[in-house]
Amino acid sequence: MSFSLDYNTLNNIPKPELPYVEGYEFSVIEYFPPEPQNKPSVLTPNEAAKRVTTDVFTRCLTHNPISGQLGTRCLRLRVHEAIRVGDGKTSQIILVDVISGQLPNSQVVAKLYDPLYYDHANDDVDPFLFVDVEYTRESAAYRYLQGQGQECIPKYYGSYSMDISHSDRQHRTVRLILLEHVTGFTMSALCANIFPEDFRKAVMRKIVDIDSQLYKINLRHRDVCPRNIIIKGAGLDLSELHTKFIDFGHAIIGRSPDPQNGDREKDFLPGLYISPLLRWLKTPGREPICNFDDWVTWDWNEWLFETYQSDIENVTPEMLQKWLPTRARQQYMLKAREFGEPR
Structure with a gap:
């Protein structure tokens, strides 16, 4: 047998x-x-x-x-x-x-x-x-x-x-x-290319804003991707567009790799708003933005700086060191100079 x-x-x-x-x-x-x-x-x-x-x-x-x-x-x-x-x-x-x-x-x-x-x-x-x-x-x-x-x-x-x-x-x-029970569709269940660019930009703006708000209150989702985002109001009326984050099985309350270590947690400036210009800047393979390639068909970094230009003056050298990989810092500096000198 x-x-x-x-x-x-x-x-x-x-x-x-x-x-x-x-x-x-x-x-x-x-x-x-x-x-x-x-x-x-x-x-x-x-x-x-x-x-x-x-x-x-x-x-x-x-x-x-x-x-x-x-x-x-x-x-x-x-x-x-x-x-x-x-x-x-x-x-x-x-x-x-x-x-x-x-x-x-x-x-x-x-x-x-x-x-x-x-x-x-x-x-x-x-x-x-x-x-x-x-x-x-x-x-x-x-x-x-x-x-x-x-x-x-x-x-x-x-x-x-x-x-x-x-x-x-x-x-x-x-x-x-x-x-x-939230009615709507996960982004992964939707065909991105049937939606006009302005709708997709509005969706991505909401996602970035929500993720940034969660991070401000010291929660990292750690799995921000289309299957974990529900869209309600998938018509063309942007005023009816709502998004919800789901699936927090990977989430950690805290910013550092070890939130129980108070000294290490302080290094990540808990409670301080960290601009999407740092956490969502696109470089090859960088998450979470690389998870949305089907939805983003425009120059992401250009749009990111246009959308969050007012954040530039509040980005400090310490933030650059902490939230941007070395290869991305020069890219950030060049882009920031186009939109306004960083502090």
């Missing part, structure tokens, strides 16, 4: 069927996660060894998600529609009806951090660590931004925990968050 070499189906033991289908009902209880886990989720030698001997479902039964604190709110939910569901996904996203319990809306989005349906053939990532890190980061980011009064995100309805029952009285626990 031949056996599968894929760690998702070791010894031909398949994963259970995905439960997150239309009509599926489940109960959740409020759950407060610990502080965000800003650590790598690389596959450890110990977990790699377990992959060789134990099927993925059994490993999931023995891996409890990261511990926090139970709350008191209980909800009963029913899957209304799958938004992004499937094996090999880092998370499962569904639209649910609230059939008992109270939330501001009766229909919300549930994002579930279920390691069972991660791709366990990935040699670089430990799915159990990954979902813990993403869950704690994303829930912390939404709590923080909602507390800051930010309207550029879906409303956050909290973090929850659920138990999924399997045969032989087995069950496993999955963490999730609930969010406002």
Whole structure:
């Protein structure tokens, strides 16, 4: 008998069927996660060894998600529609009806951090660590931004925990968050070239402004790209254009690589506005602007300086050193001289 070499189906033991289908009902209880886990989720030698001997479902039964604190709110939910569901996904996203319990809306989005349906053939990532890190980061980011009064995100309805029952009285626990259902389209679902340039410029202006505002209040999204931006009002009336940022699983509250290190964090001037002229200047392969090549068909740096020209006088040498790679500083200086001498 031949056996599968894929760690998702070791010894031909398949994963259970995905439960997150239309009509599926489940109960959740409020759950407060610990502080965000800003650590790598690389596959450890110990977990790699377990992959060789134990099927993925059994490993999931023995891996409890990261511990926090139970709350008191209980909800009963029913899957209304799958938004992004499937094996090999880092998370499962569904639209649910609230059939008992109270939330501001009766229909919300549930994002579930279920390691069972991660791709366990990935040699670089430990799915159990990954979902813990993403869950704690994303829930912390939404709590923080909602507390800051930010309207550029879906409303956050909290973090929850659920138990999924399997045969032989087995069950496993999955963490999730609930969010406002925002109507609209992700940029990645839209064909950029059908929109006129002035519309695309208006979209990019909103994205840059939102990202800069989040950075001003010391949050780095770290995955600003078309799939994580929802556009509402994709007609030609620019007055009805709205954008929302989603997916904060990579987000970090703080500016430095180690926000817990107060001295290092001070080096990044927390709370100070940093111009897009520095953080969005285009150089080969530089993120996040390189993620929007399909949307930007004009001279980006020329437009950037035209749009944020008034920022030039407030850009200091310290900012240049901190936020521009060496190869880009001369490019910035040449452009700045065209629009007004930097300080």
